[in-house]
Amino acid sequence: MxxxxxxxxxxxxxxxxxxxxxxxxxxxxxxxxxxxxxxxxxxxxxxxxxxxxxxxxxxxxxxxxxxxxxxxxxxxxxxxxxxxxxxxxxxxxxxxxxxxxxxxxxxxxxxxxxxxxxxxxxxxxxxxxxxxxxxxxxxxxxxxxxxxxxxxxxxxxxxxxxxxxxxxxxxxxxxxxxxxxxxxxxxxxxxxxxxxxxxxxxxxxxxxxxxxxxxxxxxxxxxxxxxxxxxxxxxxxxxxxxxxxxxxxxxxxxxxxxxxxxxxxxxxxxxxxxxxxxxxxxxxxxxxxxxxxxxxxxxxxxxxxxxxxxxxxxxxxxxxxxxxxxxxxxxxxxxxxxxxxxxxxxxxxxxxxxxxxxxxxxxxxxxDDMFQIRGENVYPSEIDNVCNAIAGYGGEHRIHISRAQTMDELLVRAEYDATVAAGGDAAIAAFRRTLGDQLRKVLGVGANVEPVPPNTYERTDFKARRVVDDRDLYGQVYQSTHPH
Ligand code: 8LH
The missing domain is CATH 3.40.50.12780 (ANL, N-terminal domain)
Incomplete structure (x- = not known):
């Protein structure tokens, strides 16, 4: 035709x-x-x-x-x-x-x-x-x-x-x-x-x-x-x-x-x-x-x-x-x-x-939002997917990327919900373990997990920004301490 x-x-x-x-x-x-x-x-x-x-x-x-x-x-x-x-x-x-x-x-x-x-x-x-x-x-x-x-x-x-x-x-x-x-x-x-x-x-x-x-x-x-x-x-x-x-x-x-x-x-x-x-x-x-x-x-x-x-x-x-x-x-x-x-x-x-x-x-x-942790490409949306699938997730999290010495490190701070909070330290520790295990499974690299209480983070009426990238800060500090 x-x-x-x-x-x-x-x-x-x-x-x-x-x-x-x-x-x-x-x-x-x-x-x-x-x-x-x-x-x-x-x-x-x-x-x-x-x-x-x-x-x-x-x-x-x-x-x-x-x-x-x-x-x-x-x-x-x-x-x-x-x-x-x-x-x-x-x-x-x-x-x-x-x-x-x-x-x-x-x-x-x-x-x-x-x-x-x-x-x-x-x-x-x-x-x-x-x-x-x-x-x-x-x-x-x-x-x-x-x-x-x-x-x-x-x-x-x-x-x-x-x-x-x-x-x-x-x-x-x-x-x-x-x-x-x-x-x-x-x-x-x-x-x-x-x-x-x-x-x-x-x-x-x-x-x-x-x-x-x-x-x-x-x-x-x-x-x-x-x-x-x-x-x-x-x-x-x-x-x-x-x-x-x-x-x-x-x-x-x-x-x-x-x-x-x-x-x-x-x-x-x-x-x-x-x-x-x-x-x-x-x-x-x-x-x-x-x-x-x-x-x-x-x-x-x-x-x-x-x-x-x-x-x-x-x-x-x-x-x-x-x-x-x-x-x-x-x-x-x-x-x-x-x-x-x-x-x-x-x-x-x-x-x-x-x-x-x-x-x-x-x-x-x-x-630009993709980052590399120990050679693996990681997307914030993959972390969002893991968090939202975990029982006891409180609805918000932050993804911190920092550079300790020469390696990028990933820290996920995730809210737990009221049920986990009511369960006390043991429930919070279990939440941390489950989230850590799941993140490792899905991302292929380990992440540090820090559980935080319900409603720690501000919610948005628009688009969420969950990534906190501290590597620039590291870069500035590095450059100021290593003048060439
Ligand atoms: C998306 C998506 C999506 C946009 N999944 N990422 O709402 C649509 C228009 C009006 C909009 O948001 O435009 P804006 O403000 O120029 O932002 C565009 C960016 O937003 C786009 O490049 C994506 O990064 C993101 N985005 N819709 C995933 N359905």
Whole structure:
């Protein structure tokens, strides 16, 4: 089948996208766009190759950033004819975006639409350094709503369902982006938010009153919400939630964390999320039937999992770093944005029938967050998985990495729960032993374990930061005591 026929068969797939805002599938239809979602992957890939060229053409002619970048690399958008050709296109780093915005305030020289077309401004929530601004065009906001509606539909949401957004509404694109999909599919949105003092107790009160079908937030916050709800006398299972979907951090694809949340709320957990720059960031997402890990909805955003050194795609089954390309954004389109996260991908039959590749264990974490203990690579998410699976775990922990002489040392400080506390020293010692044994088994190296009382650590309304890396401190001390 020729590319144009394949592309022609894909419902309303063009660049720039043309959207029929009145379209909603019948309630019993599994797919929003049956052809796009279930077509043979090679036909989709052929159509994506055409689309990549169109997006590149748009970026090349409307942005000095991409023109210079590709001219310098000797890349002509017209020469990109296949997915293999596309791997020659240099990746874009977040540092380049920051530099572009510093030189061309506030949106950078990769805006690609007139400023008058900007519909939403968002930004990075980082508290250090200069923030990055996200400018989203009016048409793009509509496309984002359309894309997220498709994904929420795939998760099993339908018009009339109430979805509670328990995440910060301000700079953070997560809440706004997810809600745009709920609005598009005519669900009932409850933009409750998060982050203000006393808001979690009130969230429990409202959830008990409104009984929504869906909840959106971060996995860390859902666990905190369950704790606070119980303290306030609510049973989170009585909220009647059907599905909680999460983005922003690993958790929803960490088996023991997912199980913990599913047990707390008596509801299904679905993972989603790429990066704010990549909004529609839900283009990696689980579906109602394929709820483990995330499907890569390749016709919205083209996801590659690449070798972190060469940025060429790794074969299915292997590990690499996600590199993302917008296929439907005209404002600030990201073309090969490097995530610096780590994941592995597979191409298998999906229970939902969609023919997308999948990240069976979601996104494992940031490459920077990985550390080495006696030659073994260790991910914070593996430690999260062990802690959450241990009976008597109190809900929070911290991972300390330090350097004693020349070797890195790992110390896990983990809260025990009230039951362990009631059992006294013997129960605490048993908790320490079990956690130590499990960590050794899973990580392949020993870790020091220090049990700490319930509620030692602050909970978060947003993304958890559990790693305390003291090696820099060691480095500074080392350098000051070993002048060269
Ligand atoms: C994840 C996940 C996930 C994000 N599993 N790690 O929430 C989605 C968007 C809006 C977001 O959080 O964007 P932001 O603030 O730019 O952060 C992106 C990073 O967050 C990403 O590179 C990952 O390291 C992490 N992340 N969703 C695991 N489902």
């Amino acid at each position: 020729s590319v144009s026929t394949a592309a022609g068969r894909m419902e309303a797939w063009s660049f720039p996208p043309r959207i029929d805002a009145s379209y909603i599938p019948p309630n019993d239809q599994r797919y929003w766009h049956p052809v796009r979602e279930t077509m043979p992957p090679d036909e989709r890939d052929a159509a994506i190759a055409v689309r990549l060229r169109e997006v590149m053409r748009h970026a090349y002619k409307s942005s000095a950033f991409y023109k210079k970048k590709w001219d310098d690399a000797g890349i002509d958008p017209e020469s990109i004819r296949s997915l293999e050709d596309f791997e020659r296109v240099p990746v874009v780093t977040k540092a380049e975006l920051r530099a572009s915005q510093a030189a061309h305030e506030p949106y950078g020289d990769y805006l690609c639409v007139p400023e008058s077309e900007i519909h939403h401004i968002h930004g990075t929530s980082g508290t250090t350094g200069k923030p990055t601004a996200f400018a989203i065009g009016r048409n793009d906001w509509q496309t984002i709503g359309e894309n997220h509606a498709r994904i929420l539909w795939g998760m099993g949401f339908r018009p009339g369902d109430t979805i509670f957004f328990g995440a910060i509404f301000s700079l953070y694109l997560g809440s706004w982006g997810a809600m745009s999909g709920a609005e598009r599919m005519k669900a009932r949105s409850f933009p409750f938010g998060a982050g203000a003092q006393g808001m979690t107790a009130r969230a429990a009160q409202w959830l008990a009153m409104v009984k929504p079908a869906g909840f959106y937030g971060t996995p860390s916050y859902a666990l905190r919400l369950a704790e606070v709800a119980r303290e306030e006398g609510y049973d989170p299972r009585a909220f009647g939630l059907r599905t909680l979907f999460f983005s922003g951090e690993p958790g929803a694809s960490i088996p023991s964390v997912r199980d913990r949340i599913e047990n707390e709320f008596g509801a299904r957990v679905i993972d989603t999320g790429t990066m704010a720059e990549m909004t529609p960031f839900m283009s990696a997402a689980g579906s109602a039937e394929s709820h483990e890990g995330m499907l890569l909805w390749q016709d919205m955003v083209y996801h590659e999992v690449c070798d972190p050194a060469t940025y060429a795609r790794v074969p299915y089954g292997e590990q690499g770093t996600p590199v993302y390309t917008h296929l439907e954004r005209t404002s600030q389109p990201m073309i090969r944005l490097l995530s610096n996260d780590l994941t592995h991908w597979v191409m298998e039959e999906n229970p939902c029938g969609r023919t997308y590749p999948r990240l069976p264990k979601g996104v494992h974490g940031r490459i």
